[in-house]
Amino acid sequence: MGSLRSFIKDVRAAKTLAEERSIVTKESARIRTKLKDDHLPQEKRRKNIHKLLYLHILGEKTHFAQVECINLIASEDFRDKRLGYLAAMILLDENQEILTLLTNMLNNDLNHPNRYVVSLALSTLGSLMSPELARDLYSDVENILAHSKDDFLVKKALQCAAKLIQKDTSLVEVFFPYINSRLVSNQQSSHGVLLGVAKLCQAAITAKEKYEYDNYPEILQSMVQSIPEFFALLQDMNFTSFNPEYDVGGTCDPFLQVELLYTIRLLFELAPQETESYKDKLNDLLTKIATNSDGAKNSAHAVLYECVRTIFALQLDQSLKVLGVNVLAKFLSGKDNNTKYVALNTLLHVVPQEPQAVQKHRKFISKCLFDPDISIKTRAVELTFAILNDSNIKELIEELTAFLKLTSEDDKDLATYVVEHMIGLFEQYKLGDEKWALEATVNILMIVGEHISLERLSDILIMINNARDLDHKIQVIRRILDVSFAKSGESVSSANLGWKLVSAWCIGEYGDTLLESNIYLDTELTGYLRTLDGLYSDDCKIIGYVLTAALKLSSRLQNPSCIEELRQVIKGHNKDTNLMIQTKSVQYGILFNLPAKEKHDILGAMPLFEKKPKSGAAPAARPKFGTKPQEPDLLLELLDDDYPKKSTTSNAAGSLLDIFGSAPQSSAKPENGKGNDTAGLTQNLMTIPKDAPEAFRSTDLDVHMKLKSLNDYEAHVEMFIHANASINSLQVLAAVSKSKKLTLGSLSASTLAPRENCRQEMIITGGGKPKLRIKLTFNTGSPSITKTEQFDYKFDQ
Template sequence: MGSLRSFIKAVRKAKTIADERAVIQKESAAIRTSFRDVSLDHTTRRINISKLLYLYIMGEKTHFGQVECLKLLASPRFADKRLGYLACMLILDENQEVLTLLTNSLDNDMQHPNAYIVGLALCCLGNIASPELARDLYQNVETILDSKNNFLKKKACFVAAKLIEKEPDLSEFFLPKALDLINEKNPSVLLGTLRLIQSLHSIGETSINSTIPKIVNHLKRISTSGYQPDYDVMGTTDPFLQVSLLETLRILGGSSEEINDILTQVASLDSGKNSANAILYECVKTIFTIDSDQSLKILGVNILGKFLSTKDNNTRYVALDTLLSIVNIEPLAVQRHRSTIINCLTDGDISIRRRALELAFGIINEQNIRVITREILTFLETCTDFELKSYVTSQITIAANKYSPNDKWHFDTLIRVLEHGGNALTNDIMSNILALILQCEDQELKKHVVLKLYESSLKDNNQFGLILITSWALGEYGDLILNNEITESSITDLFDNILENSTFSSNEIIQLTIFILTAVLKLSSKFKNPKTIERLRNIISSKTYDSNLEIQTRAVEYQEIFGQDSNLKKGLLSKMPPPPIKQRESLKLHKNNTSNNQTTNNKRIDNNNLGDTQNNLLDLIDIDDLPPTSQDNDVLSDIFGDNSTTTTNKPSSSINEIKAFENSNLKVSFIPKKISSGEAIIETKITSTQTITQIQLLIAVPKTQKLIITSTSGDSLNINRSIIQNLKITGKEGSKLKLRVKIKYKLNNEFIEDQFDFSGFNKTI
């Protein structure tokens, strides 16, 4: 058997995965064989364990070497113990049964005369301690805390903190130690003591707050001390200890004049080096966590402003992230750094741009909305990231609704969003814009909006959101903009060009066609030129044989309406009444770490963030009140609502509905219709609060049963739509129903697969 180095070389020489796997399997088998040798010496065992750790790093199975790691600890040699404890810390955890065999080795080594061996044992205990080990060995840690060796006292403090977290009842033994050790001036011991104090506070030991004055004194002493070569980092005295003191002060809380004074003193530290910036950052966090003075909070914001002006990307990111968390506490102080924040929108680092974008929206108010929105729109014009574009368009819409100085500026801003938003415009944004146009009572302003939409569409007819809203606006108010340059014929030409545009996806073409058909029908009662009216009729007639059922149905219905009496058409095609505008919540770019989805591994924006803007279907007025349609991506309802030929089922409900599976993407329920006499008829219902497409539902039953499954009622989901599938299961009477269900679907352009088993039916067949 060769050395570890030769094993690593052999793995690296492998040219294919198969070759690498062969080398690993061969060496793993050799290690297993070697471990069976009862006369195995410690040197060979150490080589085997080192190879085992390399296998562990590569993700291979190493459970067969757990006991051998413990055997290595029995060696009196320091090198053997060091490797043995390292292996134990990596390969074992607190849930391993073999951990009980470690107790004796730890007990012996924690009483060893060699301080470095004691340190190894402490390190191992702190890493893999279970509640049982904590109760068995806490007295050894207590003894070490009373020793005079500062190296061991520091380690013992960290281990004591871990033991308290595993077994809170041990706090009564370590609390007096912490109250005594806080008087120490040795930096390493004090660092460990602060960690112990934090642990005691986390389990509810309020008496530990009595250490606050001593912590303040330590902070004063260190921040005013001169040059200490052993603890100096780039001109800053012991930054690790200063950060820990500030962190402990922040965790313990409280406020006093002394605390404010020391924080002011620390905040005056000259920044520029990373070590000093770390202290200043912790100082700012402490300022905004405790009940500090107003002037101190302004000082904290100014420190972050200095961070923004540095060239280091990490420092600027930290500043933006912290400002984002305190913008609601000190909005005026953050406003003073507006120009610096806006400049970060053009930074080359995407992480900085994202945080700057969030912060820019966070500081928008009535006074600065023009300036900030102009900069953000400039950013939107060059942005290629779909996620960022969706966030920007949503947030600009929200901000404009809330802070717009006048209606004209509001509409002009929304039109610029349409011009550059592309396909990133969410359904609720377009619904909001349409509602705003309907609510506008100023005819001149309404004419200005429709005219600008028309002109923008002529310049660029590849922006889906812009074309969609323009089509609707022309159908509703196209007669307002007719003049010498804009004629009935030119508007009709625009519709023809849109219908012939091949740059849109099939689903987008369906939606646009539905909108244009509606607009054409409405304009047929407003236009006067017979030739243009005939062109409008031809547009509708050309779609009566369309391959898409929804388009074909609409075209046939509209063709019938087109030929009706003009008085009837005017009443039927009159302008829509203005709907209420829904208030939208502000969004966040950063992901929510508390997502409930435990079954999917794909990376995407969480439902509480950007995905919230896609929870509703777009319609012309208020999307929640209209039924869905049968297309893969729901065709947008027009002014006539749904038609009678749609094949989509509305979400059904039943008192017998049994929830079988749910995550943040969708929910699957079963509704038993009949379960008796060896037969079960069950309705499967899939619902979602998001837009999901290309859904496939695969269901299996035990071999003793037979399943007949109908086709689904569609393959796409949203908040107003469910998918229904009926199951018929036959089998031996009295047998239990068991289903294995696999769901495949597409969300945010990513394919996801979920699987679950269900046997929760109350009856047997």
């Protein structure tokens, strides 16, 4: 057997996966055989364990060497102990039954005269901590804290005590006195010990939820009394000369400063009333740190970032919030990509609290849109949408449009995200400048029309259809068709299907206006539809639009040869392999042969449309001036077998999609012939209350929680789930602490389409603030993938 170095070289030199597999398997078998040899020298035994750790890194099975790790730990040779403890920390975890064999060895080593052996035992205990080990060995750790004067061991023991408290919260009572006893001035205690004190304090604070005894207020008060010491340490490290030993890039021990700031934040959050008297001093301290730190080095960035988190987590003074935003803006102007990403991510959470302060640094955010790093671009896009409002929408839309021009094929998903949100903004903000909105939409369509979904294309068509300035509308349509007919200097790619769809729709809707104004010849309009029919004969989306445009244009032409060409376009799909296109072609062929007056009534101008609100209310479409109110109903009745004959209202946006063959599948008639479940649809489109805060967010769904009612010992909770993608087989599991009881109601819906909502009711019985652990399982995607999301949520009341 060769050395570890030669083994690694052999694995890396393998040219195929099979060759690598063969090398690894043979070496693993050799190691297994050698470890069984009782007469194997210790040096070779250690070499085999080294190889075994490398195999573990490769993902191979190493369970057969677990006992060998214990044997190395039992050795008196320090080299064996060091390797044995390292292997145990890597190969084992807290759930292994073999850990029971470690108890006596750890107990012996925690009392060993060699400080380095004790250090190994403390590190291993902290890494492999289990509740059983915590209960058996906490006294040894306490003994080190009580009697040792070695800062090296005290630092390790304090950090190990923090891990002990995490596993067994009842140990808070044992270890919290050492926070004050070890928290002395910087001249008498090393920074390692102070770092351990901070970790111990954090563990004691976070253990409050699980601590079952009544003396926690006394423990908390004792920790609050340590705040002046924390302040003094921070002040000494920032405003007085410090030991060069702790200098990191011109900052005094940023690791300790970050931990102290985090500890202070936890104390202020846990005990707002007890810490109120220290708030002014905290404001002054954070102001000095944020203004005096050198922002050019990464070490200073870490301290400044923790200051900003503290400012916004504790909702400190307005001036401090503005200062925090300015610090993040400085991060954006730097060159370090990690710092930029952290700043953008933090600003996303800060915008709701300080929108105006973030707005002032828009130029830095816009600059990040064009950063080569995709993660920075993604966060910059999200932040741009977050700061967008009525006053800056035009400037930001122009910047996002410029961003879309520079997107590459690798940024397809990001471009799709941007387009989907941009088009929705025009409707959301109800812009008074209709001309600018229409021009901006056309520019977006020209740049990335291939990334626009059918739903957003429907929004664009509605925007064009509802434009009130007829002259400007014709100008926009002429620009679209000039590009399509190659009559202008502008051009679009052949992959821009969205542009082709809109062009075909404009020809069908406004062909008569274009012909009457002598803008185009009838042969040009007809020829373009024939070209689309030939080039995209396999694309059912475009063909559906082309067939509708051909039918509507035929009622507006007088040229017999052009009418016959349009008839052939429609007739050519009578035997199409796509059933939807074939059905549409046959139906349109029947309409084509109707008398002129009936065709005019059916194929008249589309009315003004109003999109259906998310709440589920469907307002009636506003009829266009000069058209009969029943025309939309007549058209749908002829073209859609499932149209309800006695309905008096209609969803206009859905009607538009249905005419062009792009209506969502949920509107189709079920195979069992029983029609749509309108009650279930209304239920899935329920509105999420505005006072229900967001509790969890993911790519597939968002969760909102609302406390519906509350008395002394019972809370009625409503959980609302909003789907961002198609979801089915949704299941909700919930748990509360042992002192409370949870009753789950029925889930209103287990299958959700995008943008639909469902409700889950819960009743929590017991005293204290309710805290829930929610687990959601569901299927999504095609083919279906099972996903699981889990989160914790705590109510303030």
